[in-house]
Each structure stands twice: as C-alpha cells, then as structure tokens.
Amino acid sequence: MKKTKVIVGLGSCGIAAGASKTYSKLEAILATGEMDFELARTSCIGMCYKEPLVEIQDENGKIIYGDMTAETVETVLRSHLLDGKISTEKAVHAEKLSTQEDTFFEGQVKIALRNCGYFDPESIEEALQQDAYKAVKQIIQTKRSQEEIIQTIIDSGLRGRGGGGFPTGLKWKFAHQNESDEKYIICNADEGDPGAFMDRSLLEGDPHAVLEGMMIGGYAIGATQGVIYCRAEYPLAIKRLNIAIGQAREKALLGNNLFGSTFSFDIYVKEGAGAFVCGEETALIASIEGKRGMPRKRPPFPAVSGLWTKPTNINNVETWANVPWIINHGAEAYAAYGTEKSKGTKVFALTGKIKHGGLVEVPMGVTINDIIFKLGGGIQGNKKFKAVQLGGPSGGCIPAELGDTIVDYDSVNATGAIMGSGGMVVMDESTCMIDLAKFFLNFTQNESCGKCTFCRIGTKRMLEMLERITNGKGEDGDIEKLENLAHQIKNNSLCGLGQTAPNPVLTTLKYFRHEFEVHIYDKKCPAKVCKPLLTYTIDPHKCTGCTVCAVKCPTNAIDGGRKETHHIKQEICIKCGECHSVCRFEAILID
Amino acid sequence: MRITRIAQSQQNSFSNHADLSLIKPLLKKYSQKPGSLILLLQGTQETYGYIPAEAFTIISEATGIAEADIYGVATFYAQFRLSPVGKNIIKVCHGTACHVQDANKITDAIQDLLGVKDGETTSDGAFTLESVACLGCCSLAPVMMIGENTYGKLNGKSAVKTIRELKNQVCKDKPKSEK
Numbered sequence: 168m169k170k171t172k173v174i175v176g177l178g179s180c181g182i183a184a185g186a187s188k189t190y191s192k193l194e195a196i197l198a199t200g201e202m203d204f205e206l207a208r209t210s211c212i213g214m215c216y217k218e219p220l221v222e223i224q225d226e227n228g229k230i231i232y233g234d235m236t237a238e239t240v241e242t243v244l245r246s247h248l249l250d251g252k253i254s255t256e257k258a259v260h261a262e263k264l265s266t267q268e269d270t271f272f273e274g275q276v277k278i279a280l281r282n283c284g285y286f287d288p289e290s291i292e293e294a295l296q297q298d299a300y301k302a303v304k305q306i307i308q309t310k311r312s313q314e315e316i317i318q319t320i321i322d323s324g325l326r327g328r329g330g331g332g333f334p335t336g337l338k339w340k341f342a343h344q345n346e347s348d349e350k351y352i353i354c355n356a357d358e359g360d361p362g363a364f365m366d367r368s369l370l371e372g373d374p375h376a377v378l379e380g381m382m383i384g385g386y387a388i389g390a391t392q393g394v395i396y397c398r399a400e401y402p403l404a405i406k407r408l409n410i411a412i413g414q415a416r417e418k419a420l421l422g423n424n425l426f427g428s429t430f431s432f433d434i435y436v437k438e439g440a441g442a443f444v445c446g447e448e449t450a451l452i453a454s455i456e457g458k459r460g461m462p463r464k465r466p467p468f469p470a471v472s473g474l475w476t477k478p479t480n481i482n483n484v485e486t487w488a489n490v491p492w493i494i495n496h497g498a499e500a501y502a503a504y505g506t507e508k509s510k511g512t513k514v515f516a517l518t519g520k521i522k523h524g525g526l527v528e529v530p531m532g533v534t535i536n537d538i539i540f541k542l543g544g545g546i547q548g549n550k551k552f553k554a555v556q557l558g559g560p561s562g563g564c565i566p567a568e569l570g571d572t573i574v575d576y577d578s579v580n581a582t583g584a585i586m587g588s589g590g591m592v593v594m595d596e597s598t599c600m601i602d603l604a605k606f607f608l609n610f611t612q613n614e615s616c617g618k619c620t621f622c623r624i625g626t627k628r629m630l631e632m633l634e635r636i637t638n639g640k641g642e643d644g645d646i647e648k649l650e651n652l653a654h655q656i657k658n659n660s661l662c663g664l665g666q667t668a669p670n671p672v673l674t675t676l677k678y679f680r681h682e683f684e685v686h687i688y689d690k691k692c693p694a695k696v697c698k699p700l701l702t703y704t705i706d707p708h709k710c711t712g713c714t715v716c717a718v719k720c721p722t723n724a725i726d727g728g729r730k731e732t733h734h735i736k737q738e739i740c741i742k743c744g745e746c747h748s749v750c751r752f753e754a755i756l757i758d
Numbered sequence: 759m760r761i762t763r764i765a766q767s768q769q770n771s772f773s774n775h776a777d778l779s780l781i782k783p784l785l786k787k788y789s790q791k792p793g794s795l796i797l798l799l800q801g802t803q804e805t806y807g808y809i810p811a812e813a814f815t816i817i818s819e820a821t822g823i824a825e826a827d828i829y830g831v832a833t834f835y836a837q838f839r840l841s842p843v844g845k846n847i848i849k850v851c852h853g854t855a856c857h858v859q860d861a862n863k864i865t866d867a868i869q870d871l872l873g874v875k876d877g878e879t880t881s882d883g884a885f886t887l888e889s890v891a892c893l894g895c896c897s898l899a900p901v902m903m904i905g906e907n908t909y910g911k912l913n914g915k916s917a918v919k920t921i922r923e924l925k926n927q928v929c930k931d932k933p934k935s936e937k
Binding site for chain 1: 794795830831836837852855857858859890891892893894895899906908
C-alpha cells in the first residue's frame with residue numbers, strides 16, 4: 168500500500184494565512200509517531216479564500232481541506248487518518264466526492280497553471296515526472312527547425328498575456344529575422360499592477376514551466392541567454408526561481424550543448440528595484456542594464472535593438488508558461504479554446520468584494536458574470552455587484568450592466584477597459600467609483616517616470632481635480648476639463664503608462680458619470696466613502712443615550728446626557744466616523 | 759521594496775559614519791561587470807539598511823560611473839532609501855484589493871498608535887511605517903507585512919494589537935540581550 172501523503176500549500180498567500188505554522192504542526196504530529204504519513208509541500212492551487220490548504224492523498228484519492236490552521240489541522244487529520252472519516256465541512260475539493268466548493272473549479276481549464284499545486288516546486292524530480300522539459304527536449308532531439316516552432320506558436324494564436332495582446336509568434340518571428348551574434352530572451356516578471364498576482368503564483372508554483380518556455384523561445388529565435396526580471400517584492404518567487412535554475416543546471420537542462428546538440432542556453436534572475444514603469448519593455452531593458460528605468464522611443468523595437476543593443480524578445484511569465492504546453496499538445500489543441508481572435512486560456516486574480524477570491528484560469532470567451540458568480544461565488548455579504556476593474560491602473564471599470572461581456576482582448580477593449588495582465592477587482596455598492604479612479608491616478612502619477620510632460624504634469628493636474636471633487640470642492644466644468652486632459656495625456660505620451668493612465672478616469676466617466684455629477688453638484692458621495700461629503704447625524708428613535716459615542720468623539724462634538732437623545736454639532740464634527748463604528752444601536756446616520 | 763532590518767550589531771549605522779569597508783567585497787565582485795549598478799546599490803542597502811552618502815563616492819570610484827548618475831538611479835527606484843530606517847518596517851499594503859477593503863483605516867490606526875506619519879520612523883528607532891503598492895496577497899486584503907511576516911484580513915484593531923504585541927516583545931527582549 169502506498170503511504171498516505173499529506174501536502175501543505177505553501178505559496179505566499181498560504182504562508183500569509185498561516186500555512187507555515189500548519190506545516191510545523193504537522194511535523195510535530197509526525198514526530199510523535201502516532202500517525203504515519205509522508206509530509207510534503209506544494210504551491211497555490213488558486214483557492215486563496217480557503218487558505219491554508221492541506222491535501223491528503225491515500226487509497227481513496229485526493230481530498231483537499233480548507234481553513235487548515237495549526238489549530239484545526241490535527242482534528243481533521245485524526246478523523247481522516249485514524250477514523251477514516253472525511254470531515255465534509257472542511258473538505259473543499261475531492262476526486263470522488265462532491266463538495267460545496269466544487270463550483271470554483273467547474274469551467275476552469277488549466278494550461279498555464281497546469282502544474283501549480285500538483286508538485287513541490289522546489290524539487291526538479293517531481294517536476295520531471297510532470298513532463299517538465301519534455302517539449303524542449305523533443306524539439307532539440309528531433310531537430311525541429313526554428314521556423315517550424317515559430318509557425319506553431321503563430322498557429323496557436325497565443326497573444327501576449329502581460330496585457331498588450333500582441334501575437335507571440337509574430338514577436339518571435341521579428342526577433343528571429345534579425346541577424347546578430349548574440350540575442351536575448353527576457354521574461355517580464357515585473358508584475359506591478361496592484362491587485363494582480365497571477366505571475367507570482369505561477370513562478371512560485373511552477374518555475375520550470377517558465378524556464379522551459381524561455382528555452383524554447385531561445386531555440387526559436389537563436390538566443391543563448393535568458394534573463395528573468397522579477398519584482399523584488401516577490402522574495403519567494405525569486406527564491407524558487409533560483410532553486411529551479413540551479414537544479415536545471417545540475418541536470419544539464421540549462422548550460423552548454425543541451426541534449427547533445429549545439430544549442431546552449433542559460434538563464435539568470437535580475438531583481439527589480441521597485442518601479443512600475445519597468446513593466447514597459449524598453450524601460451525594463453534599461454533597468455537590466457543598470458540604468459534608470461525610463462522608456463525610450465520605439466522603433467527600433469527590442470526585436471531589432473534590445474538588451475545591450477542586441478535583438479531581444481520579451482514575453483510575460485504567463486505567456487512563457489503556455490509555450491511548452493503548446494509544443495507538447497500542438498497548436499490546434501490550444502487554438503481549440505477561446506474565441507476567434509483570442510485563443511487559449513487566461514489566468515485571472517479574483518479579488519475585492521468577492522466571496523471566493525483566488526486565482527482562476529478560464530478559456531477566453533467566458534463572460535464576466537460567469538467568472539464572478541459561478542467561479543467567484545458572488546459578492547461578499549450578498550451585496551449588489553456594482554462593477555469590476557480590469558487591467559489595474561492602465562485599465563478601467565466595467566459596470567454590472569455589461570457583465571455579459573465575454574473576456575477576450577477585443578471585447579474587453581471595446582468597453583474602454585483593457586484585458587491587462589489579469590487582475591480582476593470586484594466592487595459592490597459600497598465602493599465609490601470616483602475614489603477608485605483617484606486611487607489609480609494617484610498610483611500612475613507616483614509611478615510616472617517623468618520623461619513626458621503630459622504624463623508627468625497632466626496626471627498630477629487630473630489628480631488634483633479628482634481630489635477637489637472628492638473633497639466637496641468640485642466645480643461646474645470639471646468633467647469636461649478632465650476629459651480634455653485625459654485625451655491629451657493619452658495622445659502625447661511615449662509609453663504605455665502614460666497612454667493608458669487616464670483609462671480608469673475615462674471609463675468611470677463613461678459608465679458612472681452620474682456619480683461624478685452627484686459629487687460635484689450635490690456634494691454627496693452615494694457610496695458614503697468620501698468623508699468630506701458626508702454628514703453624520705443621530706437617529707432620535709434609535710439613540711438610547713448610552714454616551715459611548717460622546718465619550719469616543721475626538722472633538723467632543725456630541726452633546727447629550729445619559730439616557731437622553733444625543734446630538735452632533737456639525738460645526739465641529741471632523742467626520743472621522745468613530746461614533747458610527749462604536750454605536751451598537753445603529754443610531755448614527757450617514758448621509 | 760524589500761529591506762533587510764538593521765541588525766543589532768549594525769546600530770552604528772544610525773550615526774552618519776557607516777563602516778564602508780563592509781561593502782568592499784561587493785565592489786570587488788561587481789564593479790567591473792556592466793549593468794551591475796542596481797545590484798551594487800541593492801547590496802549596499804542590504805548591508806546598512808539604507809545607502810549612506812559616502813557609499814556613492816566609493817561606488818563611483820570603483821565603477822567609474824559619475825556620482826550624479828548613481829544618485830539618479832538610487833532616487834528613481836522606490837526600493838532605495840537614503841536615510842536610516844527603524845528596526846521593524848511596517849509595510850501596509852495599499853494595492854487595489856486592499857484599498858477597496860479600506861487599507862487607509864489600517865494606516866490611520868497605526869499612525870495613531872505610533873505617533874508617526876506614513877514614511878516616518880518612531881523616535882526610538884523601533885518602527886518605520888510605510889505604504890507599499892501591492893504585496894500580492896490580495897485575497898487576504900487588507901494586508902500588512904512586518905519583517906518577513908505577512909498579516910492578512912486585518913482591521914484597525916487587529917493591526918494595532920499585532921504591533922502592540924511586537925512592541926512588548928521588543929521591550930521584553932531588550933534586558934535579556936543586554937545581559
């Protein structure tokens with residue numbers, strides 16, 4: 168009989184939720200000798216809302232349990248291993264048993280994330296059992312031509328998953344066409360969009376898929392050196408990448424004369440230093456060269472003159488992870504998923520006011536409503552779905568009315584948002600859209616490298632206007648000024664950062680113009696977020712005169728004796744909201 | 759924006775006279791390698807917790823890159839800091855997911871507790887409070903990171919509690935380490 172295996176999900180989210188403590192607890196249980204099992208670790212399977220996750224594999228198949236903190240894990244383990252009982256309320260996914268969380272996996276197609284959560288990412292042996300490096304070995308040993316591989320990628324319809332959506336095969340073709348003694352492959356792992364963690368999970372869960380994809384790209388364009396530019400904020404991803412590279416070198420999967428051929432390829436990791444603009448390819452190259460990460464004019468494109476002025480091909484983490492699968496299964500198998508112009512699958516990070524936050528991979532062409540309500544389980548607290556934000560600071564919001572929009576590059580672009588790298592932040596009625604637009608603009612304004620005047624100063628002026636509006640000082644004509652400036656910034660900026668920075672404001676104006684008008688003309692915030700626009704009053708029918716709010720008020724703005732109805736003096740109220748959070752009788756009204 | 763805490767033994771870096779010999783091996787290894795400036799600055803910051811002013815001069819001498827250019831790179835990237843930081847850096851995530859789950863409340867609560875503003879260090883040098891763009895733990899929002907530990911699903915109260923506990927720990931540890 169095979170030994171029972173207990174596997175703990177140790178991705179960044181899992182660790183943040185306490186998975187390391189769960190792992191230590193399991194080690195301690197194992198040390199007592201009372202139960203016999205093999206303890207292992209894996210990465211994230213995407214079910215972040217149930218972290219920490221523990222999987223038990225035995226003769227009955229696999230069962231994943233959720234919410235396995237150091238406190239709860241022992242009881243579940245005991246009943247599973249000793250009594251043979253499955254604790255159904257903790258089980259979130261099982262091979263032979265349906266659980267109430269199954270909807271999270273229904274409709275998902277895992278290509279890029281095919282191995283995430285299925286093996287120990289720090290062990291190359293386990294990766295090799297899952298077919299890692301099979302595709303690259305096969306193309307080298309069967310001496311497939313570079314043109315043939317590029318054609319396969321073109322036929323698969325794979326488009327850049329970083330957000331731009333440029334056809335990957337074409338990009339390779341350009342880099343291949345340019346003759347040079349040296350060419351470079353770069354993996355863009357500078358995942359800077361706040362609210363997106365697809366690349367982090369992929370790098371932490373299956374670094375070998377990315378390395379193999381880069382090797383195939385290197386073979387196809389004739390490069391011998393690969394660089395992974397990874398955010399320094401992802402220490403675990405960097406650690407696992409370096410482990411994977413070291414192991415691949417030991418196994419002669421990276422290095423000179425691979426698989427007995429003349430093809431040599433090596434990869435190193437370059438840590439970013441914290442600049443959002445470095446996600447732009449020319450800025451990223453400048454940063455690898457040790458300079459300020461400022462974008463430059465294109466052409467020449469990196470395919471002609473990139474890193475150290477040599478032809479360079481840059482793709483994003485998720486794009487690279489798709490490549491080995493396409494080589495193994497064929498272009499047709501990949502193109503079978505998706506829509507006419509957007510093939511394959513896309514990974515999304517579901518966050519915000521959603522019940523089942525996590526990482527999902529779906530075929531292109533499913534609707535936003537499907538993702539939010541079927542996979543995501545709907546909105547937290549069963550509130551009303553208001554909008555979803557796609558593409559982070561470069562993207563925009565899609566209102567609930569357009570929830571039937573399908574996800575592919577062209578349909579999403581048609582709404583004014585962009586597909587982006589895959590961050591999907593869900594908002595309910597308690598989110599103020601103006602405040603959110605201000606948040607994104609504040610971000611891009613901070614991250615603008617300062618090269619183009621419109622981006623540097625224009626975003627600042629737009630931000631000032633939004634600040635005025637949310638502070639109750641909005642004026643007639645502000646909306647038109649915002650629109651005018653937004654278009655000027657879009658048209659007069661050199662790189663993607665400036666060209667897309669006004670998108671959050673423009674889509675908010677398009678779909679939530681009314682909310683702008685209420686802020687400007689009525690000086691009210693319908694979502695009750697913008698504090699200067701709120702008025703706090705006390706409901707005399709509900710107030711019991713308990714004095715709690717009066718004691719807590721930092722400015723002594725609340726009058727009233729014990730058991731008497733209290734009253735807020737508006738002239739000294741600073742709208743901090745403290746009274747509202749301490750009142751146990753819901754007597755504080757916000758308008 | 760990953761910063762290594764200043765170890766007890768390197769407390770002298772709070773004064774402005776950092777021991778520059780500490781980065782000599784680093785310079786030897788990378789100064790002649792093209793494109794290594796960011797690496798050198800990262801290494802320097804890892805050693806001192808920040809980049810001391812004198813370090814610019816010796817990096818410039820070793821690499822031949824003008825001090826102004828080095829300064830340009832150091833000020834371009836959010837990761838680099840030019841002044842010393844506290845022993846514990848509290849990074850409150852202000853990514854989109856954390857923002858919609860009211861991360862401002864967390865920062866406000868910590869500001870009230872420690873009496874410092876965002877980006878400042880407490881007078882005893884124990885804590886530095888800063889906002890970061892995204893820690894990538896969005897489904898646990900709102901999140902903060904202290905040292906290597908990430909704390910998720912916070913509210914103002916639980917954030918304050920965590921820091922209070924840490925503060926007590928620091929106070930308790932002190933007499934021990936002095937013995």
